[in-house]
Ligand SMILES: NC(=O)C1=CN([C@@H]2O[C@H](COP(=O)(O)OP(=O)(O)OC[C@H]3O[C@@H](n4cnc5c(N)ncnc54)[C@H](O)[C@@H]3O)[C@@H](O)[C@H]2O)C=CC1
């Protein structure tokens with residue numbers, strides 16, 4: 001019972017129970033700012049810190065941290081400098097898989113919601129402006145037959161492809177944009193013959209819906225910038241459930257304003273919780289507050305995985321979902 005865990009924000013059951021079965025647990029009353037988190041990590045009082053994706057664990061913080069590990073309550077770990085963690089002998093864990101379907105549901109919801117103008121339609125009814133069926137009221141666009149372009153072809157992209165095929169969409173993908181990586185027939189698995197790999201430039205030019213499913217890192221930051229937006233079809237819609245900074249959000253707002261592209265469905269923002277100037281006023285957007293994994297069952301599974309990672313690290317074992325590996329002494 002010598003283990004000690006720092007939890008930066010309370011997590012659902014059974015996470016805290018699993019941690020307290022294995023040691024002493026400190027849950028911070030409110031999300032810590034950078035300085036507070038750095039001081040707590042440097043205090044030597046905690047074996048493992050259980051972080052949220054807004055907790056910045058950068059190289060200077062990790063250099064001074066006296067912890068064995070960081071367990072991130074998320075599959076994405078762009079908030080952690082993993083290279084620095086490895087250098088300082090700090091293990092990192094994440095929560096892959098359990099949130100794949102829920103996040104793909106949100107990608108599909110954004111595709112349907114932008115295509116069928118759901119926010120505008122809802123507002124019209126609530127504003128008392130629905131005066132009865134009209135032949136040309138709020139005409140949207142068809143999803144069936146439209147081309148869905150997937151940037152990335154990992155877990156969430158594949159789950160989105162599965163849904164899109166069910167809706168009769170044509171699915172193209174580019175596995176590691178902006179570069180290329182051939183995906184073998186074998187690797188395509190259930191998708192062989194159903195989806196097609198194309199180079200990034202072709203994906204951008206051909207997609208009616210371009211949906212982003214890459215992690216945020218140095219190669220993917222601003223993957224979609226003004227130049228890429230300018231090469232999309234004027235009636236195309238951008239969907240982002242990955243990370244905000246994968247898109248240059250100011251350039252996106254401008255492109256939506258001036259009709260370079262037709263719409264955007266966003267679950268993530270470049271500087272959360274702030275939005276780029278003007279984005280919230282644009283009617284051709286569906287904007288969600290980063291709720292890709294937000295179901296009761298999924299958050300509970302994420303809590304379980306992040307706690308299991310934390311306990312394993314504290315006890316000197318390899319976590320069930322490691323992001324890095326340390327060289328053996
Ligand atoms: N909106 C939300 O609430 C959620 C957002 N996410 C985001 O979705 C991302 C994808 O999650 P998964 O599909 O589970 O990940 P994954 O690791 O299964 O798939 C990532 C894909 O991106 C590709 N990729 C392209 N460029 C890359 C690069 N430069 N470096 C590394 N990989 C590159 C990989 O090859 C792979 O096909 C997460 O990293 C996270 O940022 C994940 C869960 C919920």
Ligand SMILES: O=CC(=O)O
Nearest residue numbers: 073074075076293
């Ligand atoms: O954005 C959420 C994640 O799990 O990553």
